[in-house]
Amino acid sequence: MATAPVKALSPSIEPRLRPAISVRVLEHEQVAWNDYVLSHPHGSPFHLTAWKNVVESTYGYRSYYLIACEADKVLGVLPLFLVRNLGGRALISTPFAVYGGILADSDEVRDSLINGARELGHSLGVQYVELRNSHEQQCSGLDRIERYVTFVQELGAEEESILNKIPRKTRYMVRKSLKQDLSSEIVSHLSGNFLDLYLKNLRRLGTPAFPRKHFENIFKFFRGMVDIREVCHQGKVAAAVLTLYFRDQALPYYGASDPAFSALAPNNFMYFDLMRWSGANGYRLFDFGRSRKHGSSSYEFKAHWGMTVRDLPYEIMLIRRKDLPNYSPTNSAFDLPRRVWSALPLALTRAVGPALVRLFP
Numbered sequence: 551m552a553t554a555p556v557k558a559l560s561p562s563i564e565p566r567l568r569p570a571i572s573v574r575v576l577e578h579e580q581v582a583w584n585d586y587v588l589s590h591p592h593g594s595p596f597h598l599t600a601w602k603n604v605v606e607s608t609y610g611y612r613s614y615y616l617i618a619c620e621a622d623k624v625l626g627v628l629p630l631f632l633v634r635n636l637g638g639r640a641l642i643s644t645p646f647a648v649y650g651g652i653l654a655d656s657d658e659v660r661d662s663l664i665n666g667a668r669e670l671g672h673s674l675g676v677q678y679v680e681l682r683n684s685h686e687q688q689c690s691g692l693d694r695i696e697r698y699v700t701f702v703q704e705l706g707a708e709e710e711s712i713l714n715k716i717p718r719k720t721r722y723m724v725r726k727s728l729k730q731d732l733s734s735e736i737v738s739h740l741s742g743n744f745l746d747l748y749l750k751n752l753r754r755l756g757t758p759a760f761p762r763k764h765f766e767n768i769f770k771f772f773r774g775m776v777d778i779r780e781v782c783h784q785g786k787v788a789a790a791v792l793t794l795y796f797r798d799q800a801l802p803y804y805g806a807s808d809p810a811f812s813a814l815a816p817n818n819f820m821y822f823d824l825m826r827w828s829g830a831n832g833y834r835l836f837d838f839g840r841s842r843k844h845g846s847s848s849y850e851f852k853a854h855w856g857m858t859v860r861d862l863p864y865e866i867m868l869i870r871r872k873d874l875p876n877y878s879p880t881n882s883a884f885d886l887p888r889r890v891w892s893a894l895p896l897a898l899t900r901a902v903g904p905a906l907v908r909l910f911p
Contacts, residue, residue, distance in 0.1 A: 571625065571659065573666040576615035583617060586624045587653060588797065592685045595796040596647035597629055600771040605631055605645055607771075608764045609908055614641070616666050618659050626654030628663045632674060633911045637875050641671050641679040645911030646764075648700070648840035648862070651683035652690070664690045668867060677871040683863050692865040693874055699849070701838035701857040705800075705829035712825050717856040720818065727819035732788065734823045737778045740765050744778045744790040744806070751806035752903070753896055756888025758910065759903030765792070765804075781820045788816035793824060800828040801837040817851070 576583055580599040587593040595601060602613050611631045618626040629650060630641045643650035654660040671679045683689055684700065706712060713721060740762075749759045768776055772794060781789040788811035792804040802824060807817050825836050838857055841849040853859070866874055891899065 570620050571618055571662050572620075573616055573618050573662055576617050582624055583615065583627055586627055590653040592653055592688055593797075594647075594649040594684060595772070595775065595794045595801065596644045596649050597627065597653060598796075600775070601644060601647060602629065603771040604764070604767045607767045608761065609645075609911070611645065611911070614670060616663055616670070618654065618662050618666075625656070626652060626659040626663050628652045628667060630667060630670070630679070631911070632676070633908075635875075635909050635911060637677050637871065639674065639676045640875075641667065641674070641676050642911055643679075643681050647682065648698075649682055649684040651681040651688045651865070653688070660688070660690060664692075664867075668869075671867065671869040676869050678869055678875060679867040680875075681865045681867070683865060686863055689863050689865060692867050695864040695866055695874065696861060697842060697876075698840045698862040698864065699843055699859050700840050700862055701852045701855070701859055703825070703836045703838070703855070703857040705825060705834055705836050707829050707832075709826045709829070712829055713822070715856060716822075717854060720854045720856070723815050723818045724822045727815035727822070730814040730819070731783055732814060732816060732819045733782050734820065735780050735782065736827075737780065738769075738776075739778075740769050741778045741780060741790065743780055743787040744792060744804075747787060747790050747808060748792075748804055748806040749900060749903075750808075750896060753894070753899045754892055756890075756892040758891070758906035759900050760907055761904035768792070768794075779820060779824055781816045781823070783811055783814060783816070786811075788814060789820045791820055791824065795833065798832065798834040799837050800824065800833045800835070801839060803839060821855075 584598055587597040599615070602615065605611055606613060611633050614630045614632065616628040616630065617624060628643060630643050631645050633640055633642050633645050652660050652663050654663060667679050681688070681690075681692070703715065713724065716724060745762065745765060752759050775795050776792065778790060778792050780787050787808070789807035790805070791802045794801045794803050802821065805817070805820070828836060838852050838855065840862060841852055843849065868874075
């Protein structure tokens with residue numbers, strides 16, 4: 551595999567490595583990086599340079615994509631972004647995403663990338679470096695943030711086999727939803743119906759709204775790897791989900807529903823419809839995504855689908871900061887702001903939200 555043209559780290563932050571391995575900052579060529587991500591078992595869509603383009607184009611954050619090479623062979627990668635949140639400057643792998651962290655061929659390469667990230671963090675004067683690992687094999691022995699889990703399910707091509715893996719109570723709700731006057735439509739562009747529904751859901755949860763440009767850039771840079779599924783009842787959208795497709799995986803990433811249709815179980819219909827469509831079209835893993843452990847509504851909903859639950863071993867490397875950060879909804883300091891936000895007019899949250907969401911990457 552040909553390596554990408556890259557820019558060496560400055561001498562002040564060049565990690566001390568054995569001569570055969572170099573860690574550099576990716577500059578222009580993105581093909582070698584993406585080829586490596588696609589070939590690595592722990593790669594994700596958020597490791598691809600498409601996500602780099604989304605974040606840079608939407609929020610203006612600067613990226614530092616570290617690539618480890620031996621001669622002309624790529625041995626590992628680490629996508630990093632310099633962001634500014636409520637605690638100051640930080641390096642995050644990766645912002646606005648549930649997965650990130652190091653992909654490497656060996657522990658030695660992983661350690662080389664960690665050293666590069668540490669020296670980069672000191673050079674940039676950040677408070678900490680955050681690695682959103684999805685698997686234990688990515689971990690480097692840093693401080694752990696064990697706040698989240700993810701839900702995954704293997705898919706088959708047959709609808710009945712998918713249905714039979716679902717626990718009895720949820721399977722009942724799925725069958726009930728299939729008897730309602732619900733239909734689904736797949737769209738390959740940013741849908742105004744999805745956007746309106748999703749932003750209303752964020753306001754109800756007390757969460758700042760993403761800018762429209764965020765979703766426009768996802769469709770721009772993930773062309774052919776993203777769609778929106780709308781579930782309708784008598785001409786009105788009851789639920790919608792934006793899904794990313796990566797290798798043989800389907801990842802429903804942004805989902806929302808209208809509470810007015812809850813009696814029809816549109817969420818059960820939508821996710822089962824996505825699972826059976828994905829299975830029939832060659833996708834073999836359904837990644838239901840990240841949820842906070844126990845107590846969150848998304849965790850409770852996903853837990854009833856009988857999927858494999860896997861801890862997400864996020865790690866923090868403290869640089870200037872002395873204690874572990876927590877900018878998640880589990881921090882009680884955000885309880886009052888969330889309640890206030892959920893009571894604000896929708897137009898105001900749409901106008902102000904994009905400026906605030908940058909502080910919670």
